[in-house]
Amino acid sequence: MKIDPHTRSLCKNIETPFLLFDLDIVRENFISIKKRFPKSHIFYAVKANSHPRVLTLLDSMGSCFDIASKGELEKLISLGVSTSKISFGNTIKKNKDIQFAYKQGVKLFVADSSMEVSKIAEHAPGTKIFIRIEMDAGDSDWPLSHKFGTSKEIAVKLLIQAKKLGLIPYGVSFHVGSQCYNPKRWPVALEKCLYVFDKLKNENINLKMINLGGGFPIQHTKPIPTLDEITAEINQYLRNFDPVPQIFFEPGRSMVGNAGVMVSTIITERKYGRENWLFVDAGVFHGLMETIQDFRYELKTDRKSAHPVEYHLAGPSCDSLDIIYDNVILPKTLTQNDRLYFLNTGAYTIEYSSNFNGFEIPKIYFKDELTNKKKKKKK
Amino acid sequence: MKIDPHTRSLCKNIETPFLLFDLDIVRENFISIKKRFPKSHIFYAVKANSHPRVLTLLDSMGSCFDIASKGELEKLISLGVSTSKISFGNTIKKNKDIQFAYKQGVKLFVADSSMEVSKIAEHAPGTKIFIRIEMDAGDSDWPLSHKFGTSKEIAVKLLIQAKKLGLIPYGVSFHVGSQCYNPKRWPVALEKCLYVFDKLKNENINLKMINLGGGFPIQHTKPIPTLDEITAEINQYLRNFDPVPQIFFEPGRSMVGNAGVMVSTIITERKYGRENWLFVDAGVFHGLMETIQDFRYELKTDRKSAHPVEYHLAGPSCDSLDIIYDNVILPKTLTQNDRLYFLNTGAYTIEYSSNFNGFEIPKIYFKDELTNKKKKKKK
Numbered sequence: 001m002k003i004d005p006h007t008r009s010l011c012k013n014i015e016t017p018f019l020l021f022d023l024d025i026v027r028e029n030f031i032s033i034k035k036r037f038p039k040s041h042i043f044y045a046v047k048a049n050s051h052p053r054v055l056t057l058l059d060s061m062g063s064c065f066d067i068a069s070k071g072e073l074e075k076l077i078s079l080g081v082s083t084s085k086i087s088f089g090n091t092i093k094k095n096k097d098i099q100f101a102y103k104q105g106v107k108l109f110v111a112d113s114s115m116e117v118s119k120i121a122e123h124a125p126g127t128k129i130f131i132r133i134e135m136d137a138g139d140s141d142w143p144l145s146h147k148f149g150t151s152k153e154i155a156v157k158l159l160i161q162a163k164k165l166g167l168i169p170y171g172v173s174f175h176v177g178s179q180c181y182n183p184k185r186w187p188v189a190l191e192k193c194l195y196v197f198d199k200l201k202n203e204n205i206n207l208k209m210i211n212l213g214g215g216f217p218i219q220h221t222k223p224i225p226t227l228d229e230i231t232a233e234i235n236q237y238l239r240n241f242d243p244v245p246q247i248f249f250e251p252g253r254s255m256v257g258n259a260g261v262m263v264s265t266i267i268t269e270r271k272y273g274r275e276n277w278l279f280v281d282a283g284v285f286h287g288l289m290e291t292i293q294d295f296r297y298e299l300k301t302d303r304k305s306a307h308p309v310e311y312h313l314a315g316p317s318c319d320s321l322d323i324i325y326d327n328v329i330l331p332k333t334l335t336q337n338d339r340l341y342f343l344n345t346g347a348y349t350i351e352y353s354s355n356f357n358g359f360e361i362p363k364i365y366f367k368d369e370l371t372n373k374k375k376k377k378k379k
Numbered sequence: 380m381k382i383d384p385h386t387r388s389l390c391k392n393i394e395t396p397f398l399l400f401d402l403d404i405v406r407e408n409f410i411s412i413k414k415r416f417p418k419s420h421i422f423y424a425v426k427a428n429s430h431p432r433v434l435t436l437l438d439s440m441g442s443c444f445d446i447a448s449k450g451e452l453e454k455l456i457s458l459g460v461s462t463s464k465i466s467f468g469n470t471i472k473k474n475k476d477i478q479f480a481y482k483q484g485v486k487l488f489v490a491d492s493s494m495e496v497s498k499i500a501e502h503a504p505g506t507k508i509f510i511r512i513e514m515d516a517g518d519s520d521w522p523l524s525h526k527f528g529t530s531k532e533i534a535v536k537l538l539i540q541a542k543k544l545g546l547i548p549y550g551v552s553f554h555v556g557s558q559c560y561n562p563k564r565w566p567v568a569l570e571k572c573l574y575v576f577d578k579l580k581n582e583n584i585n586l587k588m589i590n591l592g593g594g595f596p597i598q599h600t601k602p603i604p605t606l607d608e609i610t611a612e613i614n615q616y617l618r619n620f621d622p623v624p625q626i627f628f629e630p631g632r633s634m635v636g637n638a639g640v641m642v643s644t645i646i647t648e649r650k651y652g653r654e655n656w657l658f659v660d661a662g663v664f665h666g667l668m669e670t671i672q673d674f675r676y677e678l679k680t681d682r683k684s685a686h687p688v689e690y691h692l693a694g695p696s697c698d699s700l701d702i703i704y705d706n707v708i709l710p711k712t713l714t715q716n717d718r719l720y721f722l723n724t725g726a727y728t729i730e731y732s733s734n735f736n737g738f739e740i741p742k743i744y745f746k747d748e749l750t751n752k753k754k755k756k757k758k
Contacts, residue, residue, distance in 0.1 A: 047697060047736050068697045071737030090736075092646050092658040092695050095715075113649035113656075115715065147691075147699045150651060267471050270492035272529060277492075279471040285731065292671070293700070312526075316471050318426060318447045320526045321672070336474075336494065352664065354733040357426050357469075358450030 001025060001261050001367075003300045003341045010370045016265040016339065017282035019350055022367040023057050025259035030061050033216075033251060036231040040247040043087050045214055046072045048252030048347040049260075051364055055079055058255070066250040070097040077104060087211075089173075089250060091116060091132055091148055098123040110173060110211075112150045117158050121165035128170035129162045130211055131155040133192050139185055140177025140215060141295055149174065152192040156199045163205055171209030171245065172196050178253055178348075179295075180215035181222065183230045187237040194240055209246040216254035218344050221296045227254075253347040260346025262287050262297075262362065266338045267316060276311045278330070280340050283315015284322040287362045288342065289352035291324045299330065300341040307332035313340075317357040380404060380640050380746075382679045382720045389749045395644040395718065396661035398729055401746040402436050404638035409440050412595075412628060415610040419626040422466050424593055425451045427631030427726040428639070430743055434458055437634070445629040449476040456483060466590075468552075468629060470495060470511055470527055477502040489552060489590075491529045496537050500544035507549035508541045509590055510534040512571050518564055519556025519594060520674055528553065531571040535578045542584055550588030550624065551575050557632055557727075558674075559594035560601065562609045566616040573619055588625040595633035597723050600675045606633075632726040639725025641666050641676075641741065645717045646695060655690045657709070659719050662694015663701040666741045667721065668731035670703045678709065679720040686711035692719075696736040 001022045011020050033042055043066040044058050059081050066089040067073050076086060083105035091112045102124035109120045112132040120129055134149030159169040174189040193210050200207055217224040238244050264282035282288055309332040315322040353361040380401045390399050412421055422445040423437050438460050445468040446452050462484035470491045481503035488499045491511040499508055513528025538548040553568040572589050579586055596603040617623050643661035661667055688711040694701040732740040
């Protein structure tokens with residue numbers, strides 16, 4: 001979302017910090033992926049932004065959902081989402097949560113270990129299972145490796161185990177890492193998938209599906225490949241499969257990231273020796289958790305940046321970990337009560353937030369609601 | 380709190396993860412500090428654990444309170460705590476929150492910058508102010524430097540500024556860092572305080588108070604100095620002041636840390652090549668945030684540790700950052716549904732927790748309530 005005079009004026013009287021959010025952009029993002037992969041199923045990663053309006057919109061557009069927990073499942077059910085559209089995509093699941101999901105009608109589960117395969121077979125008998133293959137951490141901002149996934153060789157064994165236990169060995173999944181910069185990572189992962197497909201054919205197991213996870217990057221401060229470039233790489237490699245399998249995606253950041261702007265206010269400035277500090281009311285524990293791995297968002301202010309200065313930028317809590325960036329260039333004229341906008345922060349911001357230090361979790365305001373309110377006022 | 384057959388049996392049927400908490404230990408901790416510093420005022424750092432029962436107990440024992448935000452202030456007021464016992468101890472405060480606190484009767488504020496001094500003078504006129512002096516990060520597990528505090532020279536200037544603006548220049552504060560291992564850090568800090576006291580005497584400003592912050596360590600996996608050793612260092616240095624100033628403390632971890640045990644359950648185990656993984660239902664975003672800086676808690680299980688093995692220990696969320704420890708020694712016999720206890724986790728655990736991935740924030744269960752429940756059942 002752009003910060004222009006219209007969006008500035010829409011939210012100028014709202015107390016910060018908050019996330020300004022545009023559902024139209026989510027709509028565009030969904031269409032954009034669907035257009036490139038018309039036969040694919042999109043399982044939105046609920047953990048990226050679980051606001052009911054986001055989930056309801058995506059449900060109405062035909063999206064499926066990737067869940068991490070019973071809590072996310074209950075939320076979707078409460079919104080009327082059909083459980084046939086839900087994939088339990090966490091490799092770490094309690095038995096009772098597998099049971100609960102199964103009873104509610106979830107029929108698709110992931111695993112990356114023998115124990116998890118056995119648990120699913122026991123508590124969700126006869127359902128479809130896919131195995132997550134590991135990818136190393138290369139070329140992404142928020143690697144999802146190490147903790148998750150298994151080798152292609154073990155994936156073969158786990159799918160054979162699944163069949164023996166009465167499950168339907170359905171496919172494989174991978175995740176190139178959140179915010180992945182290199183389109184060549186997808187064919188690297190798909191090559192591992194092909195290995196598993198081929199090996200299992202020899203066992204008379206015909207896998208049907210590849211879940212390509214998430215990882216489509218959104219624009220922050222570094223150049224990113226286009227979705228078309230990534231699409232080309234994926235489609236080219238998929239030609240090696242016969243038949244071409246069903247394709248699932250689990251976009252999170254790429255579905256909602258660019259639909260939101262975290263709006264904060266400068267509380268205090270401090271000059272200390274050569275250091276310039278700015279303290280704002282959003283912070284590591286209140287909307288900006290990803291910055292602890294130096295995840296760089298684009299920043300905007302209402303000032304002209306004629307005299308850029310290097311700042312330390314920190315959040316409002318009494319915690320030294322709550323430093324957003326230790327070096328960031330911003331206009332010298334910035335001072336208390338000025339607003340600071342963190343662009344493309346619609347994903348993984350509110351979700352990570354806590355009440356630490358007694359601060360409230362940033363609220364979400366929707367652009368359409370604010371626009372309607374303004375129109376009503378004018379009448 | 381010890382994990383013994385009694386505590387195990389008290390909570391064996393409660394769904395994990397949760398914090399088992401013993402208020403009697405908080406009572407002992409308060410008395411322990413008060414006994415060593417009878418004339419001191421203890422300002423409990425609410426941010427460490429803001430459960431109403433903790434706050435009410437400490438209020439009844441005569442504790443004062445150090446707050447970080449309007450939210451913490453409102454909570455204390457709702458519990459009937461007198462605002463005369465409250466210090467607004469965050470160096471980063473919104474004008475409207477200063478105003479709110481002032482109107483509610485808070486008369487003690489901290490600052491470490493010229494802007495913050497001016498803001499307090501404008502929005503809380505005539506109140507007492509103290510200046511936070513910086514300490515470097517040495518010898519503590521969770522340094523509270525860099526972001527907070529100013530030099531002793533600037534502290535002098537800020538207190539002169541405060542007087543000119545009609546505030547009462549009341550004293551100085553410092554924080555040696557949370558979980559500080561070196562008793563010699565306190566005299567190092569007090570020497571800086573003495574400098575400020577002496578310089579201001581020349582300006583006819585007689586400071587009255589030193590706020591020694593927190594930092595008293597609690598027992599985890601490393602050896603710690605005793606409170607008596609730290610007390611001796613503090614008292615010895617205080618003899619250099621004439622008259623000896625009023626002493627404030629802001630204990631957080633040392634007041635509640637050893638009163639709690641985070642109880643978790645193993646969800647899944649995974650052997651992967653040479654790696655042994657255990658996944659539990661508490662994690663970085665659900666109770667164990669401090670472990671991202673490799674803060675090492677002592678662990679207990681219900682198994683005998685005859686065959687210790689090195690594990691990767693991770694939380695339940697779909698996030699690679701949610702790895703608790705990448706190498707931890709635990710019994711080889713551990714398996715799913717076994718409990719894993721994180722000792723001395725009464726501070727900075729629940730407070731950092733979020734609903735990330737749709738998981739609930741761990742609840743707190745109090746030992747006295749569980750004991751009474753058990754007694755009633757027997758009757």
